[in-house]
Amino acid sequence: MAFGVNNITILGNLTRDPELRFTPTGTAVASFGLAVNRSIQNKTSGEWESQVDFFNVTAWYKLAENCAESLSKGDRVLVSGRLSQDSWESKEGQKRSTVRIIANVVAPSLEFASCKLEKNPRAEEGVSAGNTQNGGSIEEVDFSDEDIPF
Known part of the structure; x- marks a missing residue:
């Protein structure tokens, strides 16, 4: 069976502040409206007319929390x-x-x-570059130019 493609990317302005809720299991979900303005030319008069499309947007998990914390009505996203x-x-x-x-x-x-x-702390454990929490350490690797294969 062949699968289709379902992708959308839009640029618009929030019509309302994001509303953050939580499911019974504690999963964050945020919803907000987005208005996308566009202009079309009236073929009869030749004048440009403004039209607006409205979309409902839902975000889940940490994205939902970040949207609720960072965005407000009127923001262009x-x-x-x-x-x-x-x-x-x-x-x-x-x-x-x-x-x-x-x-x-x-x-x-x-x-x-x-x-x-402002980056949020990562949820995963371990050591990343420049981060030595949890008792980890970063070792410097010593190699010469002869070790590089190109």
């Missing part, structure tokens, strides 16, 4: 993820559906703003 369709039946028996974006990446647009990144 780039969102990359996949589309997800939810279907249900209303109380009146009508079938309903909606499409939302499940975010893999949410990043500020630096087109009209600047930001300072």
Whole structure:
């Protein structure tokens, strides 16, 4: 069976502050709206008209927590993820559906703003370059140019 591709990347402005919730098992989930403005030319009048598309975005886990902490209504962000369709039946028996974006990446647009990144500590144990917590140490490796294979 062949699989399809489900990727979306959009740039827009938050329509509301991210709402952070937690599932019963403690998993963080944040949701926010995104407005994407675009212009189209009216073929009859030749004038440019502004149109807006609205998207609901959902982020999970640490990304959700970071979105809730860092973003607010009006912020311009780039969102990359996949589309997800939810279907249900209303109380009146009508079938309903909606499409939302499940975010893999949410990043500020630096087109009209600047930001300072504050990296979160990594969840994994061990030693990384420049980090000697947990009693680890970093050894210097001594090698000569003759050891390099090129």
